[in-house]
Amino acid sequence: MSSTRLADDxxxxxxxxxxxRPGELLDAxxxxxxxxxxxxxxxxxxxxxxxxxxxxxFLYFPTKEELFKAVVRENMSGRFAxxxxxxxxxxxxxxxxxxxxxxxxxxxxxxxxxSGITKLMISEARNxxxxxxxxxxxxxxxxxxxxxxxxQRGIARGEFRPVDVEYxxxxxxxxxxxxxxxxxSLGACAPQDYPLDPQRYVDTQMDMLxxxxxxxxxxxx
Amino acid sequence: MSSTRLADDxxxxxxxxxxxRPGELLDAxxxxxxxxxxxxxxxxxxxxxxxxxxxxxFLYFPTKEELFKAVVRENMSGRFAxxxxxxxxxxxxxxxxxxxxxxxxxxxxxxxxxSGITKLMISEARNxxxxxxxxxxxxxxxxxxxxxxxxQRGIARGEFRPVDVEYxxxxxxxxxxxxxxxxxSLGACAPQDYPLDPQRYVDTQMDMLxxxxxxxxxxxx
Amino acid sequence: MSSTRLADDxxxxxxxxxxxRPGELLDAxxxxxxxxxxxxxxxxxxxxxxxxxxxxxFLYFPTKEELFKAVVRENMSGRFAxxxxxxxxxxxxxxxxxxxxxxxxxxxxxxxxxSGITKLMISEARNxxxxxxxxxxxxxxxxxxxxxxxxQRGIARGEFRPVDVEYxxxxxxxxxxxxxxxxxSLGACAPQDYPLDPQRYVDTQMDMLxxxxxxxxxxxx
Amino acid sequence: MSSTRLADDxxxxxxxxxxxRPGELLDAxxxxxxxxxxxxxxxxxxxxxxxxxxxxxFLYFPTKEELFKAVVRENMSGRFAxxxxxxxxxxxxxxxxxxxxxxxxxxxxxxxxxSGITKLMISEARNxxxxxxxxxxxxxxxxxxxxxxxxQRGIARGEFRPVDVEYxxxxxxxxxxxxxxxxxSLGACAPQDYPLDPQRYVDTQMDMLxxxxxxxxxxxx
DNA sequence: TATGAATGAGCATTCATTCAT
DNA sequence: CATGAATGAATGCTCATTCAT
Numbered sequence: 002m003s004s005t006r007l008a009d010d011x012x013x014x015x016x017x018x019x020x021x022r023p024g025e026l027l028d029a030x031x032x033x034x035x036x037x038x039x040x041x042x043x044x045x046x047x048x049x050x051x052x053x054x055x056x057x058x059f060l061y062f063p064t065k066e067e068l069f070k071a072v073v074r075e076n077m078s079g080r081f082a083x084x085x086x087x088x089x090x091x092x093x094x095x096x097x098x099x100x101x102x103x104x105x106x107x108x109x110x111x112x113x114x115x116s117g118i119t120k121l122m123i124s125e126a127r128n129x130x131x132x133x134x135x136x137x138x139x140x141x142x143x144x145x146x147x148x149x150x151x152x153q154r155g156i157a158r159g160e161f162r163p164v165d166v167e168y169x170x171x172x173x174x175x176x177x178x179x180x181x182x183x184x185x186s187l188g189a190c191a192p193q194d195y196p197l198d199p200q201r202y203v204d205t206q207m208d209m210l211x212x213x214x215x216x217x218x219x220x221x222x
Numbered sequence: 223m224s225s226t227r228l229a230d231d232x233x234x235x236x237x238x239x240x241x242x243r244p245g246e247l248l249d250a251x252x253x254x255x256x257x258x259x260x261x262x263x264x265x266x267x268x269x270x271x272x273x274x275x276x277x278x279x280f281l282y283f284p285t286k287e288e289l290f291k292a293v294v295r296e297n298m299s300g301r302f303a304x305x306x307x308x309x310x311x312x313x314x315x316x317x318x319x320x321x322x323x324x325x326x327x328x329x330x331x332x333x334x335x336x337s338g339i340t341k342l343m344i345s346e347a348r349n350x351x352x353x354x355x356x357x358x359x360x361x362x363x364x365x366x367x368x369x370x371x372x373x374q375r376g377i378a379r380g381e382f383r384p385v386d387v388e389y390x391x392x393x394x395x396x397x398x399x400x401x402x403x404x405x406x407s408l409g410a411c412a413p414q415d416y417p418l419d420p421q422r423y424v425d426t427q428m429d430m431l432x433x434x435x436x437x438x439x440x441x442x443x
Numbered sequence: 444m445s446s447t448r449l450a451d452d453x454x455x456x457x458x459x460x461x462x463x464r465p466g467e468l469l470d471a472x473x474x475x476x477x478x479x480x481x482x483x484x485x486x487x488x489x490x491x492x493x494x495x496x497x498x499x500x501f502l503y504f505p506t507k508e509e510l511f512k513a514v515v516r517e518n519m520s521g522r523f524a525x526x527x528x529x530x531x532x533x534x535x536x537x538x539x540x541x542x543x544x545x546x547x548x549x550x551x552x553x554x555x556x557x558s559g560i561t562k563l564m565i566s567e568a569r570n571x572x573x574x575x576x577x578x579x580x581x582x583x584x585x586x587x588x589x590x591x592x593x594x595q596r597g598i599a600r601g602e603f604r605p606v607d608v609e610y611x612x613x614x615x616x617x618x619x620x621x622x623x624x625x626x627x628s629l630g631a632c633a634p635q636d637y638p639l640d641p642q643r644y645v646d647t648q649m650d651m652l653x654x655x656x657x658x659x660x661x662x663x664x
Numbered sequence: 665m666s667s668t669r670l671a672d673d674x675x676x677x678x679x680x681x682x683x684x685r686p687g688e689l690l691d692a693x694x695x696x697x698x699x700x701x702x703x704x705x706x707x708x709x710x711x712x713x714x715x716x717x718x719x720x721x722f723l724y725f726p727t728k729e730e731l732f733k734a735v736v737r738e739n740m741s742g743r744f745a746x747x748x749x750x751x752x753x754x755x756x757x758x759x760x761x762x763x764x765x766x767x768x769x770x771x772x773x774x775x776x777x778x779s780g781i782t783k784l785m786i787s788e789a790r791n792x793x794x795x796x797x798x799x800x801x802x803x804x805x806x807x808x809x810x811x812x813x814x815x816q817r818g819i820a821r822g823e824f825r826p827v828d829v830e831y832x833x834x835x836x837x838x839x840x841x842x843x844x845x846x847x848x849s850l851g852a853c854a855p856q857d858y859p860l861d862p863q864r865y866v867d868t869q870m871d872m873l874x875x876x877x878x879x880x881x882x883x884x885x
Numbered sequence: 886t887a888t889g890a891a892t893g894a895g896c897a898t899t900c901a902t903t904c905a906t
Numbered sequence: 907c908a909t910g911a912a913t914g915a916a917t918g919c920t921c922a923t924t925c926a927t
Contacts, residue, residue: 036348040261044901054909056903065901124345126407127257133411141408141415162433168426171400175427178403179396186347187362190354194362205389206396212383213434240890265918275892280919478790482703486922496888498924507922566787568849569699575853583850583857604875610868617842617869621834624841628789629804632796636804647831648838654825655876682911707897717913722898 023061023071025051028114030072035117035185039069039125069125073132076118080109081143088147095155096211099173102151103203111181111199119178120185148173152214161214169214176206244282244292246272249335251293256338256406260290260346290346294353297339301330302364309368316376317432320394323372324424332402332420340399341406369394373435382435390435397427465503465513467493470556472514477559477627481511481567511567515574518560522551523585530589537597538653541615544593545645553622553641561620562627590615594656603656611656618648686724686734688714691777693735698780698848702732702788732788736795739781743772744806751810758818759874762836765814766866774844774862782841783848811836815877824877832877839869 029050033042044065048058062068084105091098110116126133148170155161180202188195250271254263265286269279283289305326312319331337343361347354369391376382401423409416471492475484486507490500504510526547533540552558568575590612597603622644630637692713696705707728711721725731747768754761773779785803789796811833818824843865851858 038259038261038345038349040259041349043899055901056909057907059902060907063902123403123407124259126411128259128262130411133408137408137412137415164430165422165426168423169430171397171423172427172430175396175400176392178400179392182344182399182403186344187354187358190347190351191358194358201386202389202392205386206393209385209390209393209434210430211434213430213432243890264916276918277892277920278890281890284919286918480701480703480787480791482701483791485920497922498888499886501923502886505923565845565849566701568853570701570704572853575850579850579854579857606872607864607868610865611872613839613842613865614869614872617838618834620842620845621838624786624845628786629796629800632789632793633800636800643828644831644834647828648835651827651832651835651876652872653876655872655874685911706895718897719899719913720911723911726898728897 022051022053022057026053026058026061026068027072027075030068031076031114031117031121034069034072034125035121036189039065039121039128044068069129070132073118073122073136076115077136077140078115079139079143081140081147085143085147085150088151095151095158095160096215098154099151099211100204100207102147103173103177103207106177107199107203111177111184111203116181117185119181123178123182145170145174155214164214172210172213176203243272243274243278247274247279247282247289248293248296251289252297252335252338252342255290255293255346256342257410260286260342260349265289287350290350291353294339294343294357297336298357298360300360300364302361302368306364306368306371309372316372316379316381317436319375320372320432321425321428323368324394324398324428327398328420328424332398332405332424337402338406340402344399344403366391366395376435385435393431393434397423464493464495464499468495468500468503468510469514469517472510473518473556473559473563476511476514476567477563478631481507481563481570486510508571511571512574515560515564515578518557519578519582520557523582523589527585527589527592530593537593537600537602538657540596541593541653542646542649544589545615545619545649548619549641549645553619553626553645558623559627561623565620565624587612587616597656606656614652614655618645618652685714685716685720689716689721689724689731690735690738693731694739694777694780694784697732697735697788698784699852702728702784702791707731729792732792733795736781736785736799739778740799740802742802742806744803744810748806748810748813751814758814758821758823759878761817762814762874763867763870765810766836766840766870769840770862770866774840774847774866779844780848782844786841786845808833808837818877822879825879827877835873835876839865839873 026047030042030047033047033050036042044058045055047068048055051058058068062071084102088098088102091101122133122136126136149166152161152164152166152169152173156163156166180197180199183195183197184199188197247268251263251268254268254271257263265279266276268289269276272279279289283292305323308326309319309323312322343354343357347357370387373382373385373387373390373394377384377387401418401420404416404418405420409418468489472484472489475489475492478484486500487497489510490497493500500510504513526544530540530544533543564575564578568578591608594603594606594608594611594615598605598608622639622641625637625639626641630639689710693705693710696710696713699705707721708718710731711718714721721731725734747765750768751761751765754764785796785799789799812829815824815827815829815832815836819826819829843860843862846858846860847862851860
């Protein structure tokens with residue numbers, strides 16, 4: 002509590018801010034890129050939202066394009082590998098596993114700012130093909146792999162009907178993507194038209210899907 | 223007769239081109255807007271793709287923004303009313319009706335250039351809120367209304383389980399939107415990673431959905 | 444009155460219009476150039492005001508600059524030569540002669556659309572130096588020559604004091620120019636601020652001037 | 665002291681330039697607008713004359729029109745209030761007062777770059793009506809008010825004949841405006857045709873006017 | 886002749902990027 | 907490291923001019 006400590010404190014706070022700079026810039030950039038797209042976002046605005054000057058932005062990211070790439074990479078957390086393990090250990094019905102997967106996804110990705118990356122990538126893919134390829138590899142493929150494995154587990158254990166797995170995967174993925182797109186696009190414009198309760202949305206979709214997937218004795222299409 | 227013909231012929235090459243211009247420009251603009259987004263599309267490129275000079279574009283659309291709006295409006299033709307009637311006359315199981323709806327949608331929208339509008343609107347909604355509202359009214363609402371009516375018919379006739387219709391609608395819409403987004407975004411970048419056969423995709427999704435929706439005597443989740 | 448006559452009539456009317464075209468274009472151009480300046484006047488607007496199409500304008504005047512020159516030349520009536528004669532025949536006091544000159548000037552130039560040329564030339568002189576030189580020769584010099592001759596007559600006949608003629612000329616010219624500039628500039632913007640009665644203005648200025656010029660027995664500055 | 669000086673010196677070359685920029689730009693713009701008119705002056709040329717790049721101009725003035733307005737406002741300083749006082753204190757004949765007024769006007773306005781504003785305003789009034797109204801209020805009215813007061817003083821003190829003051833004002837103003845217009849228009853094109861010695865011009869005009877205004881015992885028009 | 890669609894050079898304005906401080 | 911003034915390439919848009927009809 003001495004004045005020295007105070008000085009040290011403000012010193013360390015400044016240091017912390019200094020180290021936090023790139024992160025703050027990436028956060029600001031993510032928001033703006035998601036909101037307005039890459040081309041329509043002005044570098045200066047990113048800097049302003051992060052509370053620094055235009056020049057500082059270019060101190061950390063040599064070009065706007067590099068900033069964009071950094072934003073995507075930063076938020077493309079390859080958490081799927083980790084989830085993979087988590088799910089391999091899962092004991093219980095595959096239906097519960099799938100429901101659990103969805104809830105985890107919503108908590109850790111869907112509900113967070115990271116979900117903006119999906120909107121961003123889908124909107125800008127054709128302007129950044131290399132990045133799109135990277136995203137494909139690092140996010141999409143692991144994600145669909147995980148879903149595929151869940152489906153295969155269900156089928157192998159006789160819990161699910163033997164469906165066309167390759168395409169059934171999209172039955173899980175599509176509602177996730179759709180929810181994200183609505184959240185960041187039309188839903189952000191006219192919230193009154195999209196009173197979506199995400200939890201209820203996720204549950205409803207999963208219920209429908211699982212009804213469709215689950216093997217049942219006397220079922221007929 | 224020949225002199226009459228001569229008069230008719232006065233719709234010369236130039237004239238014919240003139241009437242075709244707006245359409246050609248809108249076509250070119252749709253492709254580019256879908257591909258690169260509104261901001262990243264240069265007016266001159268739109269003109270060039272339509273085979274005219276920069277100036278000509280502005281002869282038909284006073285600003286780039288008006289061009290954008292025209293592109294959206296042009297492709298938003300309220301085909302839903304017509305479908306509505308078509309479906310109200312439908313005789314047969316609601317499952318068949320739903321399958322038919324999906325195929326018709328794919329033929330008339332999904333597979334055509336009009337599907338680009340969806341990608342466009344979702345990507346740019348927040349930059350064009352008025353347009354987004356318009357799109358919401360003219361496209362989204364009629365579309366979801368139609369789907370809702372199909373679901374309600376199925377439930378009323380005891381063919382479908384009594385599901386949460388409001389959210390179940392998205393079970394139909396999400397795969398459609400997802401397919402479009404992939405077609406115009408990641409799928410357009412790396413076709414080899416998306417060897418999606420749309421017909422098969424559509425059928426698979428519908429089968430899964432209908433499995434989930436159809437009422438079955440002794441079924442339990 | 445026969446239909447043939449009617450046809451002939453309309454024929455001749457068309458012919459007359461055809462011949463009148465350049466004049467109508469020059470009229471329209473004069474108005475617009477005076478109002479907005481050369482650069483800010485659009486060729487199309489000139490054509491529209493003359494009731495013809497853009498193309499027709501360029502049929503008569505190869506460039507906008509040529510149109511401008513034609514406008515100036517057309518309205519630079521070298522009437523001063525003719526006035527010169529008229530005034531040389533004048534009998535009566537030089538004061539009356541001067542008053543007469545002013546009134547004639549007002550009637551034939553000041554009050555007419557031709558006065559716009561003065562505003563135009565003064566505003567655009569530095570953008571059209573050759574034209575300015577031409578104007579100088581054809582209008583300014585003859586005009587000041589005429590005024591100079593009137594002053595010299597007055598002095599020669601002992602009616603006027605022996606003033607510095609070269610500069611006294613501007614005593615006559617300045618109020619004329621001023622009146623024109625106000626009419627076409629500030630006065631045209633805020634008429635309520637310039638309730639100038641030109642006749643009264645002209646008379647007052649001449650009275651003051653003549654009071655100053657007229658030789659009087661016991662006068663002292 | 666040296667460290668203090670260092671701090672003071674922090675108003676470096678760059679800083680000093682920054683503060684001078686708007687003024688330099690306004691100076692350059694005034695010259696060009698007077699010379700070529702608003703429409704014919706290119707922004708880049710203004711910047712170049714001020715020794716900066718195109719972009720810098722727009723850093724200080726958001727549009728060309730705002731630049732124009734700033735140029736006019738900047739040079740419209742209401743010096744008239746100050747003159748008013750100066751003249752109210754004047755002791756001596758009203759004729760001397762008027763001569764003094766003219767000389768002061770020439771020194772402080774007529775001979776300076778500020779006179780360009782008059783040419784500018786008169787040439788562009790109809791393109792900038794709001795600005796014209798402002799100019800009318802801030803410059804014209806105070807100016808004519810001052811002249812009117814001088815005339816009234818002369819009449820009240822029996823030095824001047826009881827003339828139509830409202831219109832007589834223009835007898836003073838017209839030669840001033842005329843001189844300015846010539847200086848910036850035809851006179852600037854062909855100096856050899858206008859070897860006007862402003863001092864002599866001003867004196868001649870005032871002499872003529874005062875001769876016309878001064879009350880004389882047995883005078884008759 | 887008259888038209889008006891088409892052109893493209895030209896200009897105002899923006900914005901990513903640089904760099905002196 | 908941080909700043910923000912300065913830059914100039916890029917782009918939307920205008921308008922004089924052309925030319926097929």
